[in-house]
Amino acid sequence: MVVGKTTDASLRNLEENYAQRLSHYVNFEKIELHDVKNASSLNSEQLNEKEGEAMLAKVLKEDYLVLLDDKGDQFTSMNFSKWLQSKFLLSNKRITFCVGGAFGFSNAVYQRANAKISLSQMTFSHQMVRMIFLEQLYRACTILKGEKYHHE
Numbered sequence: 001m002v003v004g005k006t007t008d009a010s011l012r013n014l015e016e017n018y019a020q021r022l023s024h025y026v027n028f029e030k031i032e033l034h035d036v037k038n039a040s041s042l043n044s045e046q047l048n049e050k051e052g053e054a055m056l057a058k059v060l061k062e063d064y065l066v067l068l069d070d071k072g073d074q075f076t077s078m079n080f081s082k083w084l085q086s087k088f089l090l091s092n093k094r095i096t097f098c099v100g101g102a103f104g105f106s107n108a109v110y111q112r113a114n115a116k117i118s119l120s121q122m123t124f125s126h127q128m129v130r131m132i133f134l135e136q137l138y139r140a141c142t143i144l145k146g147e148k149y150h151h152e
Contacts, residue, residue, distance in 0.1 A: 001031040001058060003051050003101040006127045018134035025141035031058055036101075044103040052106025055098060064093045064114045067105055068133060070123070072116030077150060080117075081140035097137075099129055 006012040015030075022028040036042070036050040059065055064087060075083060087095055097117075100109070119132055142149035 001033065001055060001096055001098045002130055003033050003055075003099070003126070004035045005032055006130060008127055011127050011131050014131045015134055018131070018138050021138050022134065022141065025138075025145065033058070047101065048103050048106040049108075051101045052109040055100075055105075055109055056112060059096055059112065060094065062093050063096045065112055066095060066097045066115045066117055067109065067113045068097060068099045068119065068129060069104065069116040070118050070121070072118040074118050074120070077136060077139050078143060078152060080136060081143035084137075084140045085144055097133065099126055099133070102126060 006015060019028060019030055033051070033054045036047055036054075039047055039050075042050065084095075098105075098109070098113075105113075119129060119136070124132065139150050
């Protein structure tokens, strides 16, 4: 789940490419939430609250909600694939990964989350995070299948 659309065409094409690749491994659906109306008239906390309400409206009670957050756990690609496999094996819940807006997540979203993952200590644009995460999710799936995409 992501807030807003990817406006950069090259990033959008890469996202679509990895989403198509992922469909061979998992039941994958990308949910794009609309940008908050009149966002420029809101402060960051108010914007987070509005985005959080929209996010939580799409999350099912039984979902395993994972936030992509700079304060989350960091993994190598191999360890992420193992983590993902454990979620697949231990639960029949839908895993929902969420990329927040420019100011992160509301307190309500943090409280609902089951886990937080950080892609890096570096800061990336939210549009780049979407593409990077999809590539890592695809990489994890190929690792789990023993395919040669990942070289280690």
